[in-house]
Amino acid sequence: MSKIDWMGEFIDPEIEHSFRKYEWNELRRRMMFASFAGALAYCLGLIGDYLMISSESMFREIAVIRISILIVGLMVSLLGYFLDKYSPVLNKAVCILLLLVLFGESAEIAIKSELIAYVGIPGSSVLVLLFYLSFPPRFKDVMAVCVIGCSTFLITCWVLGYASLEYIYTSFLMFLVVNCFGSYVYIQLSTVRRREYCALEELKKNAEIDGLTQVYNRRKVLELGDGEVELANNYNHDYSVIMIDVDNFKGVNDMYGHAVGDQVLAEVANRCSKVLRDVDIFGRYGGEEFVVYLPYTNLSTTLVVAERLRSAIADATFETSRIPLHMSISLGAATLSKEKQTPRKLLELADEALYTAKNTGKNKVCTVQNTIPS
Ligand SMILES: Nc1nc2c(ncn2[C@@H]2O[C@H](COP(=O)(O)OP(=O)(O)OP(=O)(O)O)[C@@H](O)[C@H]2O)c(=O)[nH]1
Incomplete structure (x- = not known):
């Protein structure tokens, strides 16, 4: 069986590449679903903001963030729809989109400062966990997105001075736990998925290759x-x-x-x-x-x-x-x-x-x- 490294990826780059090709359709399906659910949530959020936020300029700022992210999401989905072959370009595009979502959330919460205590940390933690569990193009990419996103959130709170030191300290600990847990689950899931892939390939090979001569049966x-x-x-x-x-x-x-x-x-x-x-x-x-x-x-x-x-x-x-x-x-x-x-x-x-x-x-x-x- 091919060796798997500590990040849950094949050591042999060729096998890793063919695994990603094999996983591609599944990943595309998940991405399409997430794009649809994300777009819906963002539109509902926009209506909620309109009803809740009294200040017009604040609503406009948030609406610009939401609409920009929606447009980027739409473009990534279209790219995913038309690129039906495995493409590292799309992997990167998904990561950039995820990063934008995290930045957007941070900016939004900074604008709606009164919401920090209620939805800031729990909301971002759930997002971070979802990223680890549902978008696994590569461990390094997802981890980079999540860590940068969490740091941006904390820095935004710190620089804008909306949150107390105690709040930032608790948030930091929370993000640390979420990232460690997310990474652990990600690596375990990746390893299991790759082992299944190896078993499937072995079965396929046995069904096609003659054991003695190693040519087609x-x-x-x-x-x-x-x-x-x-x-x-x-x-x-x-x-x-x-x-x-x-x-x-x-x-x-x-x-x-x-x-x-x-x-x-x-x-x-x-x-x-x-x-x-x-x-x-x-x-x-x-x-x-x-x-x-x-x-x-x-x-x-x-x-x-x-x-x-x-x-x-x-x-x-x-x-x-x-x-x-x-x-x-x-x-x-x-x-x-x-x-x-x-x-x-x-x-x-x-x-x-x-x-x-x-x-x-x-x-x-x-x-x-x-x-x-x-
Ligand atoms: N060692 C081994 N022998 C095999 C295998 N498959 C078939 N055989 C043997 O191949 C031999 C084929 O014999 P024959 O069909 O008489 O062919 P031959 O002796 O090459 O005679 P000609 O074809 O007329 O030259 C048989 O003795 C089979 O048992 C295998 O996987 N391994």
């Missing part, structure tokens, strides 16, 4: 390959498939044991993977058979690739735990014809060609029409 390779055949049929681009079978493999098992047989299979998969391009789809078809799907590849290029695969196996000995072995593979290649073919039909053609290769001497590449001996 039959289900996954056929699923990916079939999808590509459909695409090639629809857009009329070249597409080929190669079936591979290890020659005389039963003999290896019988003579040196299944452990050596397993090492040979793993090495065959390893060597084939190295020869192929990233876009090629390679997997274990079953037993000692493998399959490669080659998008955008015509027959002549497919034959070149197949020959490269054949020589990657035949040209160098296999170092096993018991004895160095000379191995070879037979290959059958087929290409999508102008008349559209189903994925199954293409595989059948490659299998037919493989059968020919096996029956005409092995260690060679065949197509349905022709044979290229080694």
Whole structure:
């Protein structure tokens, strides 16, 4: 399992990035809900202020703060709505919005000084806790927002002289407790979420990757390959498939044991993977058979690739735990014809060609029409 640091984040930046991508939709949903609830609360607050505050200039000051924050919130929500892929930009935008909300609250309370004793500290504490619990883009970001927001609140009270020293001291302690508690819960939740992610990834990997050879298993390779055949049929681009079978493999098992047989299979998969391009789809078809799907590849290029695969196996000995072995593979290649073919039909053609290769001497590449001996 990937290591998680004390902030509840993956140490490996790549895994951390893919985790955030995975969490993105959930985070977006929460953000949209919070934006809606926040906007509603701010509008209701505006009406409340209008009814409660007698001084017109004070109401105007507060209204400007509320409306500015509402506009920024709306812009962040729109950004979240349109950026449907994970974006660190939006993470930062959310943090800036949160910071503005905390600043806004401080300024508002400073203006409505008589409210400090009633709603100042409890209100801000709840806000701070909500931030920790509901907006976890990154621990450092959220913590920075909360600590800066709390400090601003305290400094505002201090500088404007609305609050007594005792009040500021109690507020400071309260904010300290809220931030410590919030950080603790945040880190615990982050760790649990990342552990769940690891377990899910492990499950996904087991469902897609063959345990012995570490290439796609039959289900996954056929699923990916079939999808590509459909695409090639629809857009009329070249597409080929190669079936591979290890020659005389039963003999290896019988003579040196299944452990050596397993090492040979793993090495065959390893060597084939190295020869192929990233876009090629390679997997274990079953037993000692493998399959490669080659998008955008015509027959002549497919034959070149197949020959490269054949020589990657035949040209160098296999170092096993018991004895160095000379191995070879037979290959059958087929290409999508102008008349559209189903994925199954293409595989059948490659299998037919493989059968020919096996029956005409092995260690060679065949197509349905022709044979290229080694
Ligand atoms: N070690 C090991 N052997 C396997 C595995 N899967 C299938 N086999 C063995 O692979 C062998 C395949 O034998 P055959 O189908 O007769 O093929 P072959 O000996 O390569 O003969 P040709 O294909 O005609 O060259 C069988 O003995 C299977 O038990 C595996 O995961 N590990």
